[in-house]
Amino acid sequence: MVAVKLIPLLISWFGIVLVLLRGFSGRRFPVAAAGIAGFALGVVGAFALLRSYPGELSFGIIRGVVAGVFLLLWGIAVAALYRNTMREFHVFQGEKLVNASYYAVIFTFTASIIAGAICTCRLPAPSGNILALLLLVLVAVVLAFAALAAEKMLPAYLTVSQPALMAAVVALLLFSASSLIRLDLFSPLSMKVMKFAHDFVHQFFESMLIPDHLFIRTYLWGYIGLLFGNGVGFWGGMIIWFTPVVLILLAIRFELLPSVAHIRQGAKRRKLLAAAIRERRFRLVVPLLALLVFAAAAYRSSYPSVEYWDPVPVPVMANPAGEIVIPKQGEINLEDGKLHKYLYKQGGKEARFFVLLNPSGQFTVDLDACAICKPDGYGQAEGTVICYYCKTLIPLETVGKPGGCNPVPVPFTVKEDGVHIDGMTIINSWNMTVQATARIKEGGK
Amino acid sequence: MKRLLSAIWAVLSSRAVPPLVCGVFLLIYIGIAFGTDDTLIALMAFTRKSVILVVLLALIPLNSLCLMLKETDRHLKRRRAKNGDENDAPAGLFDESIAVPASPEFAELRGRLEAEGYNCRRKEGVLAAWRGISIFPTRLLFLAAVFCLFTGILVSLTNRSSHRMNVVEGEPIPTAEGGGGLVERIRLEASSGVILDKKLRLEVAPSTAGDGRKVFELYPPSLYRGYFVYPRYLGFVSVIRFSAPGMQSASEIQGALNIYPPGKEDRLEIPGTPYQIVFSMVKPDDGSDPYMTGRFTLLFTVLKGKEVLFRGNAPTGGEFVHEGFRLAIPDFRRMVITDFIQDYGVLLVWTAALLFMGAGCIWLPVRVFLPRREMVFLQEHDAVNACSRAEGRRRTHAGVFHETLDILEARRPSTP
Numbered sequence: 001m002v003a004v005k006l007i008p009l010l011i012s013w014f015g016i017v018l019v020l021l022r023g024f025s026g027r028r029f030p031v032a033a034a035g036i037a038g039f040a041l042g043v044v045g046a047f048a049l050l051r052s053y054p055g056e057l058s059f060g061i062i063r064g065v066v067a068g069v070f071l072l073l074w075g076i077a078v079a080a081l082y083r084n085t086m087r088e089f090h091v092f093q094g095e096k097l098v099n100a101s102y103y104a105v106i107f108t109f110t111a112s113i114i115a116g117a118i119c120t121c122r123l124p125a126p127s128g129n130i131l132a133l134l135l136l137v138l139v140a141v142v143l144a145f146a147a148l149a150a151e152k153m154l155p156a157y158l159t160v161s162q163p164a165l166m167a168a169v170v171a172l173l174l175f176s177a178s179s180l181i182r183l184d185l186f187s188p189l190s191m192k193v194m195k196f197a198h199d200f201v202h203q204f205f206e207s208m209l210i211p212d213h214l215f216i217r218t219y220l221w222g223y224i225g226l227l228f229g230n231g232v233g234f235w236g237g238m239i240i241w242f243t244p245v246v247l248i249l250l251a252i253r254f255e256l257l258p259s260v261a262h263i264r265q266g267a268k269r270r271k272l273l274a275a276a277i278r279e280r281r282f283r284l285v286v287p288l289l290a291l292l293v294f295a296a297a298a299y300r301s302s303y304p305s306v307e308y309w310d311p312v313p314v315p316v317m318a319n320p321a322g323e324i325v326i327p328k329q330g331e332i333n334l335e336d337g338k339l340h341k342y343l344y345k346q347g348g349k350e351a352r353f354f355v356l357l358n359p360s361g362q363f364t365v366d367l368d369a370c371a372i373c374k375p376d377g378y379g380q381a382e383g384t385v386i387c388y389y390c391k392t393l394i395p396l397e398t399v400g401k402p403g404g405c406n407p408v409p410v411p412f413t414v415k416e417d418g419v420h421i422d423g424m425t426i427i428n429s430w431n432m433t434v435q436a437t438a439r440i441k442e443g444g445k
Numbered sequence: 446m447k448r449l450l451s452a453i454w455a456v457l458s459s460r461a462v463p464p465l466v467c468g469v470f471l472l473i474y475i476g477i478a479f480g481t482d483d484t485l486i487a488l489m490a491f492t493r494k495s496v497i498l499v500v501l502l503a504l505i506p507l508n509s510l511c512l513m514l515k516e517t518d519r520h521l522k523r524r525r526a527k528n529g530d531e532n533d534a535p536a537g538l539f540d541e542s543i544a545v546p547a548s549p550e551f552a553e554l555r556g557r558l559e560a561e562g563y564n565c566r567r568k569e570g571v572l573a574a575w576r577g578i579s580i581f582p583t584r585l586l587f588l589a590a591v592f593c594l595f596t597g598i599l600v601s602l603t604n605r606s607s608h609r610m611n612v613v614e615g616e617p618i619p620t621a622e623g624g625g626g627l628v629e630r631i632r633l634e635a636s637s638g639v640i641l642d643k644k645l646r647l648e649v650a651p652s653t654a655g656d657g658r659k660v661f662e663l664y665p666p667s668l669y670r671g672y673f674v675y676p677r678y679l680g681f682v683s684v685i686r687f688s689a690p691g692m693q694s695a696s697e698i699q700g701a702l703n704i705y706p707p708g709k710e711d712r713l714e715i716p717g718t719p720y721q722i723v724f725s726m727v728k729p730d731d732g733s734d735p736y737m738t739g740r741f742t743l744l745f746t747v748l749k750g751k752e753v754l755f756r757g758n759a760p761t762g763g764e765f766v767h768e769g770f771r772l773a774i775p776d777f778r779r780m781v782i783t784d785f786i787q788d789y790g791v792l793l794v795w796t797a798a799l800l801f802m803g804a805g806c807i808w809l810p811v812r813v814f815l816p817r818r819e820m821v822f823l824q825e826h827d828a829v830n831a832c833s834r835a836e837g838r839r840r841t842h843a844g845v846f847h848e849t850l851d852i853l854e855a856r857r858p859s860t861p
Contacts, residue, residue, distance in 0.1 A: 071472070078464050086460065192478055199485035207601060209675045209791060211663045214706065217642045257840075261543040261831070261847060264854050269847055273840075372482075404482055 006136070008179055009119045012172040013039065013140055015293075016115055017147035019172075019286065022154060023165035024104035031108045032148050038109040039140045042116020043133055050120070056383075056395040059182040062117050066177045067185055069114065070244075073170045077247035080163040084255040098162050111169045116140070118176045121183060157282050163248045164286040171245070171293035178300040181381065186237060186301035187391035191405075193240065194233030194390070201227050233390070234302075241298055245291045252283050301391075308379025308386060313343035313352050313368070318423035326355060327418040334363070334419065339380040341368055344426055351430030352377065353410060355419055356399055359383075363414050364400030365421055366407035369433050378407055408433050457504075458511035463591070466505050473498070493602050502599055509592035513585060520581045526832070527821050529571035539821075539832035541843070543850065546828045550856045554822065554849060561845050563818075575819035580836050583808045590800035597793030605788040608672075611701050613682050614778040618649050619785075620670055626652035626659065631779040633679065633736045645676055647781060672785040679705035679736050683743075683761075684776040687715050687722070690769035701780055704743075705736050721748050722772070727758060736779065743774060818842040820849070829853055 017035050024031045049058045097103055119140070123132050160168070177183040201224065205212070213221045226232065257276050260269040314332065318324050324344060328334045334355055341354045352368035352375070369375030373389035380386075384393040385407070392405040400409050410429055412421045456462070470488070477491065478484040492498040523538050551572045555565045563574040610619040618625035626649040636644040647661040649669075659669060666673040680703040688695035700713040707728035714721045726735055727742040735741030741761060747754045747770065757772070759765040764773040816837025823830040831850055835842040 067475075071475070075468060078468075082461060082464075192484075195482065196485060199483065203485060203489070207788075207791070208794065209664075209666045209673055209786065211641065212677055214678065215641050215643045215645065215663055215676075217638075217640060220640060259541050261541045261833075261843075261850060263847075264851055266848070266851060 005179070006119065006122055009115075009122055009176045010139060010143060012176040013115050013119065014143045014147050015172045016111060016169055017144045018151055018154075019160060019165060019168040020104075020108050020111065021147060021151040022158065022286075023160040023162070023168075024108070025151075027101060027104045028148065028151070030101070030105050032144055034105040034108040035112045036141050036144050038112025039116035039119075039144075040137050041109075042113035042118075043120045043137055043140075045113065046117035046120035047130075047133055049117075056182070056397075059121065059180075062114075062121060063177070063183045063185065065114055066118070066173060066183060069170055069173060070185065073166055073244045076163050076166050077244035077251070080161075080251040081247050084251040111173070114173055115176065118173065118180070118183060121180055122176075157279070158285060159279070159283055160286045161252060161283050163251060164283060164290070167245045167248050167287050167290040168293070171290040171297065175293050175297040175300070178297040178304075181304055181386065181391075181393055182384070184301045184304070186241060186298050189240060190233040190237035191390045191392055192233075193236035194229075197227050197232045197236060238298065242291065242294055245287055245294055248287045249284060249291070252280060252287065255280055308381045309338055310377070310379040311339070311341050313341040316342045316344050318344070318346065322423045324421045324423050324426070325418050326421070339378065339385060341377075344423060346423055346427050349427050349431065351426045353421075353426055353430075354378070354407070356380075356385075356396070358396050358399055360397065362400070363412070363419055365410045365412040365419060366400060367410060367426075367430055367433055369408060369430070370405045371402075371408055371433055372405050375430075375434055454511070457508055458515045459508070460512065462508040463505050466501055469501060470498075489602060499599065499603060502595065502602075505595040506592045506599065509588045509595070513588045513592075516581065516584060516588075520579075523819075523834075526823070527566070527571075527573035527575070527819065529568040529573075529823075538834075540834040540839070541846065542830065542832045544825070544828045544830050545850055545853050547853045547856060550853065551822065553856070554852065557852065558820075558845070558849065563820075563845075570824035572822040573819070574821075575817065577815040577817040577836070578811050579817040580808065580811055583804050583811065586800050586804040586807070590797045590804055592797075593793045593800060594797035597790040597797060599790070600793060601788050601790030605786065605790065607787075608785045609677070610783055610785060611680075611682070612647060612674075612676075612781045612783045613701075614780070616778075617652070618647075618669065620672075622654075622670075624652055624654040625669075626650045626656055631781055633734065633779075635734075635737075645679075645781070647674070647676070669785070672787050673791070675784040675786050676781045677784055678703055678782040680711070680780045680782060681705075681777045682780045683724075683774055683778075685713060685722070686771075686773040686775060687720065688771045689718070689720060692718065695771065701782075703782060707735060707741075719749050720754075722746065723748065739779070745772065747772070812837055820846050822849075822853075 017032065020031050020035060021028050046058075046062065049061065052058075116137075119136055120133065123129060123136070174185060177185060181187075204210070213224075216224070257273055260272050263269045263272065316324050316326065324342075326332075326334065326340075326342065332340050334340060335357050337357055337359070339354050339356045341352060344351050344353070353365060354368050355363060355365050357363055367375075368377040370387055373387055376388040378385040378387055378394075380396075384395050385399055386393050387405045390405060394406050399407060402409055408429060410421060410426055412419055414420075470492075473491070474484055474488050477487045481487050492502065519538055526538065551567055554572055555567055555574075558565050558574040563576045565572065565574045567573075608621070612618055612628055612631070614628055614631050616628060617623075618628050628647060629650050630646070630648040632644075632646045632648070634644045634646075636642060638644075641663060643663075645663050649656075649659040649661070651658050656670070659667065661667050661669070661674045661676070663676060666675050668674070680701060682699060682701050684697065684699050686695050686697045696715050696718065698713065698715065702711045702713070702724050703709070704711050704724055704726050707726040710723050710725045712721055712723050723746040725744045727744055729735055729738075729741065733740075739761075742758050743761065744756070744758045745765075746756045755767050755770065757765045757767060759772060759774055761774050761777050764771065766772075816835065818835040818838065820831065820833040820842075823832075831846070831853070833843065833846040
């Protein structure tokens, strides 16, 4: 089962080595060696990190590194577009660096460290199973040699430009990361874009002194309201996700052709230009493939293969004093560390909430909704709960603390006979939360 | 010193400045996003306080100005070269430049280029050919728009001041110095416009301080003593008379209630008592707008601390009595919760929007249908210095240029 889960990541690793070997075709063996060494170091580093900081911090660091690499790709894509399409940028100062022999080794080494760290995070007990780690490194070495052999079989005309190389490597790293909800970037990116769109529209209206929704036609406000929806987060995220590769594709497609004004034979000129155009077309192949990998990563992020623990809410009643009492032991064992959902109805109103024993051994009672999103509820997986609406992961340690996309905590008391919650408080708290999130849905006003 | 100035000029007039500055701000935004949910607001506040970030942001309008100067200079130089006013075509002004060792046969060249659709001008030792419209004016408009936009943002960020105040019918319009004109009337009417659903008019009488009669509407906002009057929400100022069992005398308070549209709640505390009242408006059955008609019924919930005592309703001017409690609404007046905003950056941003629209409307058809293509042949001793550039349809133009060079080469007198 673990091996099956690791297959996409190992395929990505193979792809990374293959593309690096082609990108630095003059330095095949140093690149292969740097790749293997980097992967092994990544595995060891992630192992040490996860062992030292077993919580979310380690995953946060690795995810931060992946995000940093993605940002770097953005910078490189913009620079490539400027460099290739404007004569004044044609002389790129970094050319010397890129052509230096150590650059290939450093680039490969860094990419491989990240790939190794991501693969380690995918292991079921990454901080404890040394045999699995050794096996992982061994498989990575075998795949690196396989890539070394496969690269020789690739047609010679399939060349890779430096920005395209970067795009391919980052795409494969993001694809690997998307298989772990804790390392995934696309879902948090979508959420941030949604928040940005909301803040931006609000600030724009205020800054430009545009009248509030009170005075604006309903149909028009309906269109503006689209900017506050989940779709904006998803499509905005898609734009940010794909733009760097698209920029690199444009940079290659619109790369200035060589000057042939000095050649006086028309046929020779045409031949030279045709060769340049053909070569340019072949250089589009790798970024086009990277585009597909980016799409696959976004898909995996939107439809993760993780199964969430999401029990059907159990209906509960309040006693004559208006108190809901949930026994600790009984049909449901509240102390099993799992999230247990309940449904409370009172006078035509209802509220959904859950009880959870967090890793520090403390009970927490929370609404099955947060103060930001639509109340689609939460599921539990891998030391976190996930908000189904925005796919934000909340570490179990922080469930019970208010703010952001955390479930809204509800006051309760723990007694001998179980967890006691005030029914009226639950209903009021739910109503306030649902009203607030409905307002966001209607336009955030 | 000259080298230093030249380096500074190269940096300031580089087209890489805007993406670099935007990249830095993006990184800061991402950094802030780790710490707070209100990232954009935090970034704005951070920029406002940081001199370095303000200077960094100011680089963009400065860069636009420098680019305007640089590109105007290049345009004029190209123009002079085409007119034959410059003996030498400066390097970097054209896409391709080449010296062909040939005696010019400009008459033949001119004929061929005109047959290809180029306009030609021939002067002594110079042949210039061009077709299409230059994108230069559009580019200037675009750069001016960028300048206005970022200057506007900068001015807004650093100098905006905002005060939220209630503008109430029958009371002077609130100003920082006082002495504002009397708000004679507040009117809300239905609008037939495409964008706005309602028309709001605030009619202010002349003030003793010398302000003339003013009428403020929703958009575009008007200025009053240097402040934009920006109406935000509607409500009423009501006089509430409340008495409860055990109270020695009835309390009369005047409260601003932000309760429009119907259903929106606002709360008033009765000073010196544990009572508070939550108000809202009943939505009229006939579908009329209570703010427009001035006829409405107030719904209220009376609380003692957190305990709900009773709920009731009373029309304006009416009274409600319940188990010794008495609540009357003898008077009400319309109110507009208004932001008084001093921010001249807004004007620049509006200007930028117009300039962007103008630039876009010109750029697209010019770029698609009539891109500028030009070539210049300058005779220099026994050679012809040929230069070419195109803003679109580059390959076709380059083909014509290269064939023209072939002709020049073919006409070269054979050397012994």
